[in-house]
Amino acid sequence: MGVRAGIVVTGTEVLTGRVIDRNGPWLAEQLRAAGVDVGRLVVVGDRPVDLAAALRHLRPDHDLVITSGGLGPTADDLTARVVGDVQGRPCRLDEPLRQRIAARVEELSRRRSWRGDPEAMAAGVAKQAEVPGGAHVLEPVGTAPGLVVPPAEGRDGPPVVVLPGPPSELRGMWPAALAAPAVQAVLAGAVPLLEDTIRLWGALEADLAATLRRIEPLDGLEVGTCLRDGELEIVTRYAPSARPVLDLLRRTVLADFAATVMSADGRDVDDLVAAALDARGWTVATGESCTGGLLGARLTARAGASARVLGGVDAYANAAKTGLLGVPAALIEAHGAVSPPVAAALADGARQAFGARVGVGVTGVAGPGGGSADKPVGTVHLAVVTPAGRYERALLLPGDREQVRQRTVVAAMHALRVALG
């Protein structure tokens, strides 16, 4: 099995979905890179009893446990105390640490012009300096220190690494956590697993399952398949010694799904679109209706986008389609705003308005209102215009408003990829 880590994410706001957990997946990725496999991730609210239960649950079959969150200055931030209790190391005030945190808080207050009540600040600082006896302290990146807490002498169990909840603080502290002696001792036994990713667009899960069944057993491979917004992803984790088995899987899948393979080297659709534009030195502009800017946001999400993205018009109102992108009012009148000719006119208009080589037009009914028998919710028309030609697609997407918008963006990225291919 190799070295295994468990992750505990704390916070009622994560458990109830008010905040999306960015730490668990990031930690899983870092651990895998270090050759550590993640067995389970537990999300708990702010109740000490649940955090303690999660720690006890992971202890028997994990070599390392990592927690995120619950290190703030407020009363519901209890991670240090609970971890100390579970590891048999009660908390106590670390006075030099208190002074270092106080200095940091003072500096941050000055820099960010905080005007807090001094007494409240001091109480928060003292609370954050209460750490389990004998813990290895990771210096604060924000104001909360991290901890590496081994079990008390005579106790069994893995060391627990305690990290703060804000993602930037957790990430900033990670190198120090990895370097802590108790963590290094665990990592010494790790064998890195490699990862291989093949992505299909428009293939069926059942067909893929049949292909995989044909070549089973795939000893030494962990094959995970995942269908997401029309992309079917095959992610295989393997030890270097299982490379020949992986090669068999790759040969078979790439042959069976030659028509739907979009990427066999881990690149995603964003990578492929960016590479195709850059290879031709082409720029792109968007004319969006139902997605209201989501496609533009996706195209500019990565660094370096300014080299290829000129911009876009969120032509939500029909007057904007006409006025800013030159879509003839008569065309909208004749075919409706959600129609192939209007998608094409949005693409042409975006190309013209921004002086881009490539234009993308998107129009659709995201719902929940606005649908008709003729054009139900989920009806979407896409158009891509390039110097090499035109590409159009008509879709009927399932799901609620958010899903239709999200799937429209994914489909538009693939339309761009195909049109540029």
Next chain:
Amino acid sequence: MGVRAGIVVTGTEVLTGRVIDRNGPWLAEQLRAAGVDVGRLVVVGDRPVDLAAALRHLRPDHDLVITSGGLGPTADDLTARVVGDVQGRPCRLDEPLRQRIAARVEELSRRRSWRGDPEAMAAGVAKQAEVPGGAHVLEPVGTAPGLVVPPAEGRDGPPVVVLPGPPSELRGMWPAALAAPAVQAVLAGAVPLLEDTIRLWGALEADLAATLRRIEPLDGLEVGTCLRDGELEIVTRYAPSARPVLDLLRRTVLADFAATVMSADGRDVDDLVAAALDARGWTVATGESCTGGLLGARLTARAGASARVLGGVDAYANAAKTGLLGVPAALIEAHGAVSPPVAAALADGARQAFGARVGVGVTGVAGPGGGSADKPVGTVHLAVVTPAGRYERALLLPGDREQVRQRTVVAAMHALRVALG
């Protein structure tokens, strides 16, 4: 403690963060509405041993366990079998169910023009009809049936509700899961907890902690505080009998933080902006640079947006700022594209171009490149122009490219809220 449920989300793709879990938070919300408290949420990969461990972990202190995912036709979809094993109910082929699933697959294949291999399809259907003996079957919404699996006779433990992973299928099946007799028996003991939310904008966590400490103990309240992109949220869950304690908390917080309370009735910034625009009958348009359409996407995320949002220009390139939004080239030359006058000109230009009553301009350095000593990464200028006046803000936001863009959108929503207030 009342009635408690545990949630298990399966899927290596969720554990590794390739897919964001939409089911856990949704289930937590539904359960709370039904008066059931969620203790812990466990995410496991596709290994049976981890799923079994998660189920055994939740069993002792939960009255109900709910799983999502792992019901597909592929070999790594093992939830039904593992739940059956843990509950002492081995799987067996349910022939009438197999026929119903086969009919659904046939119908869906026809409707969506799937062209799968018939043998592979049949194997997938048979796999999905293998269910634990004595389980209550929830009819498929997609092709996978859900299950309610009580422990075998003579065994202890809560019933396990097994739901499919695709969010639309899980949500579609939820009413039937709630209505299952074994679930009804658990829900009979539930006392609904109510929830109260106060939101502050620009307040400090440490100050809030001090206020809360002053009025402790808050018997009967579960108070959670959460700082997110500058919004400080206080979510309190309480039984109806604890209403007087809640009132004390609300009075105290609303008095201490009068200057930073943005909402005391659960409404978020999107609600407030929409209500303010609608109350005046005003429309809005955006001129975005560094956010590339994210603000437009946010403003159009909710149903009914077309009544108040006319559209926006993602003026990523300077030529687009000049050409489409009339930002004078000399202004960009003199002050730089990231500057207060350009933010104001983007807002004016958007207002004019779309004929909107309100214009929002956003420009900034999202990074990682493009920063300078003068204008480091995170420098953002916002402008809102309304018939009633102008509002500007200069920000220096922490974080990586994604965070800066996200925080810029949140700050722009608040700028709109304040400008309309």
